[in-house]
Amino acid sequence: MSKIVKGLYYTNTHEWVKVENGFAYIGITDYAQESLGEIVFVELPEEDDSVEAGIEFSAIESVKAASDILSPITGIVVVVNDDLEDSPELINEDPYENWIIKVEMEDASELNKLLSAEEYEEICE
Amino acid sequence: MKKTVLYDAHVALNAKMVDFAGFMMPISYSSITEEHNYVREKAGLFDVSHMGEFYVKGKEAEQFVDYIFTNDVTKMEKGQVLYGMMLYPNGGVVDDLLVYKVKHDFFIMVVNASNIDKDFAWATSQNTFDCLLTNESDLVAEIALQGPLAEKILQPLTDFNLSELQFFTFANMKILWKKVVVSRTGYTGEDGFEIYGDHDTIRTLWNEILDFGKENITPCGLGCRDTLRFEVALPLYGNELTQDITPLEAGYGFAVSLDSGDFIGKDVLVKQKKEKTTRRIVGLELIDKGIIRHGYKVYHEGLLVGEITTGYKSPSTGETVAMAMIDRPYDKLGTNLEVDIRGKMKQAIVRNRKFYEKSYKTK
Incomplete structure (x- = not known):
């Protein structure tokens, strides 16, 4: 059973959003990292890039294949988690601690369209 | 969907199962890299009954x-x-x-x-x-025991002196009193054996070999089967070899005997050998960051010159490398090329495609 953290927002494509001080931190879920297997590379966007809800902003490469990561929300990338550049496996180790990007949201009401932990859990079953 | 005789064993070992060529097959049990390293350093056991x-x-x-x-x-x-x-x-x-x-x-x-x-x-x-x-495919099951410790693990289970079984030869023997055909062959670049038997025999041997091998062996899935063969430049049908690629273009001339009897397709190869192929499979190493995958297009200063046949971050060396079918003259060692990775051009360089040294047991 994969881990789901209460209080985060989720997508049905297995990304999560954590809101802190008005910023959105975006990562992939435990379920996603488990099904990807060992992550060997994370293609990161750059700071000031804009991201759009439902559109890919990153690709995660496992040994076997590349998978697009979709942004749950619209906004501007303010920080990229550079640690992932040299240590992509951090996502396998702790997918909820190791966010991929920090985003300044354009419209925080988009969060209402995302799934709660309970709703996401149903998808993973 | 077909299942091999070891399907239940895979499920019991918690394997990640995938559809491969119409068979439910294990992609990995623990992780691809871990299984890969076992085969390079110790031994791994593969279900290849789908062959x-x-x-x-x-x-x-x-x-x-x-x-x-x-x-x-x-x-x-x-x-x-x-x-x-x-x-x-x-x-x-x-x-x-x-x-x-x-x-x-x-x-x-x-x-x-x-x-x-x-x-x-x-x-x-x-x-x-x-x-x-x-x-006879439905009657014959097959497992592959691969890795430097393969002989050491298998020897106690048979009276046959395995040290006498040379590379690319086979023999009838009994393993744990069960009749099998064993060849010293494989698809990993390591020493090892491929073991053929009936369904019951292979089901028994799978469990017994894993038991006897203890900490020196691990079950291995198709995931590492592909990374292992890739590192030593062995071809995969559908990637390096297709109905549109000749063995000479793919660089497997050693598997073709042009100076003996006739075979279907021979005249084309004779001509190709004389005139030199217009393209060939080379090794590529990515200089920029990223991973290169099967099907990605390769360019030279904007001109399309080829395509990736297989690419990985090599588990053994950590290098991001690929085999690629490249038009001449862009196939020369050291040529700078660009690979289109999801719309972004990344720098790569042509290199030898043997990314890892084979260690077969030869005389």
């Missing part, structure tokens, strides 16, 4: 196999295994396969799972010889 086995029996069995196979069957000794391909008349590859010479009028062909039906239809259509071709 196809054809028997060719009869007076003209040798002539028939020689006619549809690129390598020279007429020089084979009893108990020898030979690698080669079946070609279409245009030189494109039907499949790559192993031929086992059991005796002068009995040969076994071991073909890829994904091509069993196609191969059998093709071979049957070419069989105008006095011999019988049968598809």
Whole structure:
């Protein structure tokens, strides 16, 4: 059973959003990292890039294949988690601690369209 | 969906299962890298029961196999295994396969799972010889024990002196009192054995070999089977070999015998060898960050010059490398090329495609 953290927002494509001080931190879920297997590379966007809800902003490469990561929300990338550049496996180790990007949201009401932990859990079953 | 005789064993081991060539097969049990490293350093056990086995029996069995196979069957000794391909008349590859010479009028062909039906239809259509071709794939199960400790693990289970079994030969023997055919062959670049038997035998041996091997062995899935063969530049049908690629273009000339008898597709290869191929498979190393994958396009200063056939971050070396079919003259070592990775051009350089040194047991 994969881990789901209460209080985060989720997508049905297995990304999560954590809101802190008005910023959105975006990562992939435990379920996603488990099904990807060992992550060997994370293609990161750059700071000031804009991201759009439902559109890919990153690709995660496992040994076997590349998978697009979709942004749950619209906004501007303010920080990229550079640690992932040299240590992509951090996502396998702790997918909820190791966010991929920090985003300044354009419209925080988009969060209402995302799934709660309970709703996401149903998808993973 | 077909299941191999080891399906229940895979499920019991918690394998991640995938559909491969119509079979439910394990992609990995623990992780691809962990299993990969086991095979390089110790030993791994693979279920390869999905592979196809054809028997060719009869007076003209040798002539028939020689006619549809690129390598020279007429020089084979009893108990020898030979690698080669079946070609279409245009030189494109039907499949790559192993031929086992059991005796002068009995040969076994071991073909890829994904091509069993196609191969059998093709071979049957070419069989105008006095011999019988049968598809025994559903009756024969197969496991591969691969890695530097393979012999050490298997020896206590048989009376046969395995140190006498040379690379690319096979023998009938008993393992744990069960009749099997064992060849010193594999698809990993390491020493090892491929073991053929009936369903019950293979089911038993799978469990027993894993038990006897203890901490020196791990079950291995198709994930690391592919990374292992890739690192030592062995081809995968569908990637390095297709119906549109000749063995010479793919760089497997060693599997083709042009100075012996006739075989289907030979004249095309003779011509190609004389005139030199217009393209060939080389190694590529990515200089920028990223991973290069099968199907990605390769450019030289904006000009499309080829395509990636297989690419990985090599588990053994950590390098991001690929095999790629590249038009001449952009195939030369050290040539700077660009790979289109999801719309972004990344720098790569042509290098030797042997990313890892094989360690076969030879005389």
